[in-house]
Amino acid sequence: MSSLGDLICCVAYGLFALYFAQRLLRGRLPVSALAVVFLAALSVSSIWSGLALVDELRHWSDRLPTWLVPGLDLLRFGLWFAFMLMLLPPPRRGGGLGWMRPIAVAVVLARLALIVLGENLPVEALARAQAFASLGLAVLGLVLVEQMLRNATADARWNAKPVCLGLGAVFVFDLFIGSQAALFQHFDGDAISVRSLVHAAAVPLLYVASRRHADWLGKLHVSRAAVFHSATLLLVGAYMLVVAGVGYYVRYTGGQWGRALSVALVFVALVALTLLIASGSMRARLRVYISKNFFSYRYDYREEWLRFTQLLSGSAEPQHTAETVVRALANLVESPSGMLWLQRSAGGDFVQNARWNLPAQAVTEARDGPLATFWRERAWIVDVNEYRQHPEAYPGLELPDWLAEEPRCWLLVPLLVREALIGFVVLGRPRAVVELNWEVRDLLRTAASQASGYLDQAQATEALLEARKFDAFNRMSAFVVHDLKNIVTQLSLMMKNAKRLRDNPEFQQDMLDTVENSLEKMRQLMLQLREGDKPHGVTSGVDLEQIAKGLAAAASSKGRVLELELQPGVSTRGHAERVERVLGHVVQNAFDATPASGFVRLRLDAEGSQARVRVEDSGCGMSEDFIQNRLFKPFQTTKASGMGIGAHESYQYVQELGGKISVQSELNRGTTVTLLLPLFHAQADAPLTALDVQ
Template sequence: MLNGVPDPYFVGNLLALLAYAGFALYFVQTLFRSGVPTSGVTYVFLAAVLCSTLWAGLFLAVDLLRWTQWIETWALPLADLLRYAFWFWFVLLLLRPRRSGDAGREYRLFVYLATAAIAAGVLLYLARIAHADWAQLSGRMAAFAALAQAVMGLVLVEQLLRNTSADMRWNAKPVCLGLGAIFLFDVFVFSQAALFQTYDGDALSIRAAAHSMAVPLLYLASRRQTNWMGKLHVSRAAVFHSASLLLVGAYLLLISGVGYYVRYTGGEWGRALQLVLSFLALIALVVLMLSGSVRARLRVYISKNFFSYRYDYREEWLRFTAILSSSGSPQETGGMVVRAMANLVESPSGALWLRNGTGEDFIQVARWNLPEIREREGAESSFVSFLQEKGWIVDVDQLRRGHADYVSLSPASWLISDARYWIAIPLLARQELIGFVVLGRPRAAIELNWEVRDLLKTAASQASSYLAQMQAAEALLESKKFDAFNRMSAFVVHDLKNIVTQLSLMMKNAKRLRDNPEFQQDMLDTVENSLEKMRQLMLQLREGEKPHHGASSGVDLEQIARRLAVSARSKGRELELQLRAPVSTRGHDERVERVIGHVVQNAFDASPPEGKVSLLLDKAGSQALVQIADQGCGMSEEFIQNRLFKPFQTTKANGMGIGAYESFQYLQELGGKISVDSKLNQGTTVTILLPLFHHVAAGADMSMLGAK
């Protein structure tokens, strides 16, 4: 008490004791009430909290019982060592990898370092007990040992935060921030003692209060989820980076030296400047530890200057294969390929382009931290031809500068206009280009030398095989679906046969009983029943007729458009026609009408009863243009790119997904094309291009010959 006012240090120590004791009681009560099975990690955590409670109590006892010198000299340091030991044990249990290997070896290194830091403190403590003469000498050594423990604690917390998977980081952040605050404050306290052989009295007096700031964060973690302790474990294969320990140690030594110089040359402002510098340095340390760019630059520097080869190929290959095999579905495979290729060169972004069907253009199917590109790269473009013939990894920066290696290459505008693009890697499977990966600039500058190129080419070969296998599996799956469809068709034919037999029997009896009123009623019921059965069969089986091949005769598209308009009008719908030019195409009349009619019917199905559906007929160079537009529900870009023209893919609740696929296949047989432009809740425009059939010109030529 100072003049009737409580000592602020006493209040802080009392609050620290109450905070730790209260949290310990709450944690024990939660364990008994939750019924969640406890583990070794839980008991170690509880022991760390109890030791922290004892330590805070001893701090308060020093304030109250100033005549009890042995508490400050012997009991308090021992409680501090026990507290640090249990916190280290707790974090190391969370970091423990679930399988052996490189991660297991690095984990053991951290265990040895943490044990050595605690052991050094224990040895110095025992030396002070055994020899009183050691007290003065061991004081500074104890400060260095405590500083090493605090730095080791920061490194362990950093490893825990970095190795925790994204979905578990929500539970890990409060714990890491709380323990990080404890270790960070101790780095400040003990670094001064190690340099100047004396402790900062103010900082040391509020140490317990500062450490108690971790309690609200630990409480927050326990409130987020009942089994929060079980959610803190890191992923199966934790990836440790031992170089961070050396970086932190060297950084602290540098800052300590600068702080020493500032204090003794800054005059009366020296101490204030030292405190400001120390605080800024510690903040910078946290930023550096959490910066992916800094870690990438450190790895590049170490690889360049300390190893004859840049990569540990075994480790890189295991990591690359693990990323490729982690995809849970074919839709995720493209993204995994991009991430696996990007990780090899510390790139934070990338995109994958694949061929959209046999002989078609290349489209962007996956991207990571790069903008979406809707432009198609033609199969016959200069860029694709270069990748196919050369198989080179293209340095986009050299391409922009007009390097001699790329004189014959005319790059796409989307590739050279964006400065984020760094390299383009071809994906070749059996000497056939199936796609390419474009990577963004790496976090640290990397020279694209022979070693990097060889690694990327080998990885691209593996990724190509993986993608080709995935595409083959999809084709096999489609084939199996068609087999199932054919089996279903056999059942439908069987049902049709039964209906035909039933109708045939009715017609045979009609010759004898046509004047019988009861037979007439039964005949009407039979016809109605047969009609309903056939409607149900038509719902099950769409477009069951075998596709016809293109014929040499012409198909009048204008007549088809008019027939479709009449058919729509009979159903109470209106098809708006825009017949700008009479055009004809090659093919089978019924087959072409079925393709266009399927698109028109889809437009009506996607539109409300009052919605507008239009059909435009015109010439586009040497091709016939048929364009069907509606203002209906539309389709997503993902559905158009990946599912629209594949069998058994549909947006209709009762559709089979066969019509669009068969139409696409038949248009390809005729040498035509189909493209779709759609936006959700705005409408869809389908454009069909067909080769022109010049029957009018041929007839005119024959007339001229006859006239001659």
């Protein structure tokens, strides 16, 4: 089986090397150092498996030198490592994985040293060291494969996947062999016999990748997130190797308790590893260390800005906006706590508006105090630790007692909108030591500027919503006052006539009906105040003929005449009280604008699917400018004692019903108001649907 695997591996890699070489010679692929290294890796892999096959077929006394096949195996691994490392940018251009190059060289040299020592020492003496060396090569290879896939762009990932899968399979299998050898102090013969066959399985995937695109060997971009994950993976691998080594030392030197002690040690080590990985402080320290030592700049500004903006815009609840701002600024400097202070009102003092893992403060900070005055003059970010040690670095600054005495406070970041101080953020001590250099200060200052605008917009939106609520309440109050005025007018007229007609039985009955009607109207007003703008009562058919006759009777009681031309059986859909209020308002306005010698006429008929009500008068009329620009707007009227509410309310309700109201008028000639309302067919017995209710 071993010979067959070596033969297949030799042929597969050899044919692919020839195919790749002819593509380079014919100009189908660009000739570069990266392509040459890739070709060399393919060629050495073919030679390695070919010599392994030759060594197995030769007689034991005439076999090849013992170092040749392992040396070629190490050489091809080194070439694959070089190929993957060359895909990453060099350290001088901001590559964050420059530290892996010396590690790769060290691992290869350690394996080479073991091959050289193997010529003079017995196999058993170096079994454990060779196992760990093989394991180290496999772990390093997997880290580099992970980097290839993680750092490939969205367009290049389609090309990179076959390469990563092929090489990843090679290194995973070697990881299995090395782990087993480290556990049992000898290599598994069955696994070794199929190793070349498994390595040959990577050839089809490498071939597929080479056929997909001509520039599949392009450079990769390394992000900070990729470096962080790779460093974590490498550290975890090293940690597990150390634990395995210590565990087996305990196992073979601990006597009868050795096996139990090694199991306990491995379990404790795994628990400790889980705690370290889950620790936010450890992750923060690792990120700070990587950014400080492996990159030209501390921050990946694109990633930081996207994360900062996403966190700010992700606050769905307005009450959580303040805490979101604190978290967004704290994440930039690995801070686990903070608080936000904002003005209680425009021109007011600063109070604690939100806090995150810091104690509540019941005090206020004066808007003209030393802290606010300092920021209006300089707008500096204040390092509390530096202020405590060197207060002269902040001339004119005097920190309040609650801030100076709190040991967890670290930075004070002012929030300015167009040079106006709207608040400030207090950040707690970071999880890891962060150097407060120019880059950190600039990033915090820029982020604070965006957060200030975000908070200012949120406060403006909240003020606008509050103003709209007051506006809605004021509008509703104006409608109620208008209706109360009509009720008061009606009751005043009744009381005026009561002194003269109090002994008239018909007047007494009419007075009782008027009082009862006024009480019902006031009850409806109370419902409107309680329910807001929502219509109350039940939507149903409203008999317009009966309303018109009622309006004529009411006018007659006041000594006026409302002429009627009615088509019987015409009804509309709506609330009877509100429809009567609309028609009553139009008729009353006609009477107010018409002298006693003039006329007011109400015509009722049906036009298509609509009920048509026309109120005509011979009064003073209105100008075209008033009709176009002021009529139906609140607080606009031609009457000396009017409020301009009734016309607006009538117009709004007609619109709600799906109707239309139009006005034709000439000065000193009269006015005609036409209302088109949805026709209600009384013979339809079907209940109303939600679509019918406007």
